[in-house]
Amino acid sequence: MAQARCPLPSLLLVLVAVVLLVPRAAGYPWQVCGNTGSFTANSTYQANLALLAIALPKNISSSPDLFATTIVGAIPELVSALALCRGDANATTCSACLVTAFQDVQNVCSLDRSAAIYYDPCILYYSNDDSFLSSADNVASASTNRINLRNVTSDPARFNRLVGALVNATAEYAAYNSTRRYASGEADFDQEYPKVYSWAQCTPDLTPAQCRVCLAGIIAEMPRLFTDRVGGRVLGIRCSYRYEVFSFLNSPVMVQLAAESGNSGSPTPAMGPTSVTPSAAGGGEY
Structure with a gap:
C-alpha cells in the first residue's frame, strides 16, 4: 500500500509553525519578551543596555529595600529598568541574581527593546518606554503566572477558601504593615497538606493603598x-503573590491563620480587607 509522503518544503513549513507556537517563557527562570520593538546589534541602545547591566546590580545592593530603578541614555535610545528582590533575600544574593538576570534575558529575548525575567530571588524589567516608572500597575505584557498542576483531593472547596483568605491576609499585611511591602504567611489545613504557605510583595515605592489595589487586581484571578x-503564583513588575503547600521562603512567617472549619462554599476569595494576625514567630515590619 502506498504511503502518503509530506514534501520537504511542506514539512519545513510545519516545523517552523510549531516552533513559532512554542512560548518563549516556558521554563525557570521565566522570561517575557517585550512588544515595544527591537534594536540592532552594536547600536547605541545595546550600549546603553550594557551600561544598565553594570549599574543596576550595584544600585540595588546598596538599597535598604533591595529595589532600584535606573535610566540610561536619551530618547530615542533611552533604556529604563526596574529591579526588585524578594523580601527574604540579602544584598549579595540580590546583586548576583540581577547579574545573572541580565545575562539570561538577553540570550532569550535577544535584541528586544523590552523584556522581563522572573527568578525566585529577583525580578528584572527594562524597556524603551519609561512610563512604567511612574505607574502603580503591573505591565500586563510583562506579567506571567505559573500553576502547580497537582489538585487537592481532600475538601477542595475548603482548601480554596483557606487559600483565598491566606493570600488576602498576606497581601493586606504586605501593603499596610511592612515598609518593604513584603509579607509571608501560613495557615493550617489538614492531614493531606498540614500547612499552606504564602508570599505577597509590591515595589516599595508604592503607597499602601496602591500596593493593595495592585495585589487585589491579580488576586481576583485566583x-x-x-x-x-x-500551588500557584502571579508575577508582575509592580506586585506579585504565591502560595504553596510547602515552605519556600527563608524568613519568619509574618501572618498566621488558623485552620477553617465548616461547610464548603464558593472558592472565590474575598476581596475586601482581611483581619491579620501577626505570627509570634517573627511578625513586624521589614
Whole structure:
C-alpha cells in the first residue's frame, strides 16, 4: 500500500509553525519578551543596555529595600529598568541574581527593546518606554503566572477558601504593615497538606493603598487560574503573590491563620480587607 509522503518544503513549513507556537517563557527562570520593538546589534541602545547591566546590580545592593530603578541614555535610545528582590533575600544574593538576570534575558529575548525575567530571588524589567516608572500597575505584557498542576483531593472547596483568605491576609499585611511591602504567611489545613504557605510583595515605592489595589487586581484571578490547585503564583513588575503547600521562603512567617472549619462554599476569595494576625514567630515590619 502506498504511503502518503509530506514534501520537504511542506514539512519545513510545519516545523517552523510549531516552533513559532512554542512560548518563549516556558521554563525557570521565566522570561517575557517585550512588544515595544527591537534594536540592532552594536547600536547605541545595546550600549546603553550594557551600561544598565553594570549599574543596576550595584544600585540595588546598596538599597535598604533591595529595589532600584535606573535610566540610561536619551530618547530615542533611552533604556529604563526596574529591579526588585524578594523580601527574604540579602544584598549579595540580590546583586548576583540581577547579574545573572541580565545575562539570561538577553540570550532569550535577544535584541528586544523590552523584556522581563522572573527568578525566585529577583525580578528584572527594562524597556524603551519609561512610563512604567511612574505607574502603580503591573505591565500586563510583562506579567506571567505559573500553576502547580497537582489538585487537592481532600475538601477542595475548603482548601480554596483557606487559600483565598491566606493570600488576602498576606497581601493586606504586605501593603499596610511592612515598609518593604513584603509579607509571608501560613495557615493550617489538614492531614493531606498540614500547612499552606504564602508570599505577597509590591515595589516599595508604592503607597499602601496602591500596593493593595495592585495585589487585589491579580488576586481576583485566583478562581480562574488556581481553583483546586495546590500551588500557584502571579508575577508582575509592580506586585506579585504565591502560595504553596510547602515552605519556600527563608524568613519568619509574618501572618498566621488558623485552620477553617465548616461547610464548603464558593472558592472565590474575598476581596475586601482581611483581619491579620501577626505570627509570634517573627511578625513586624521589614
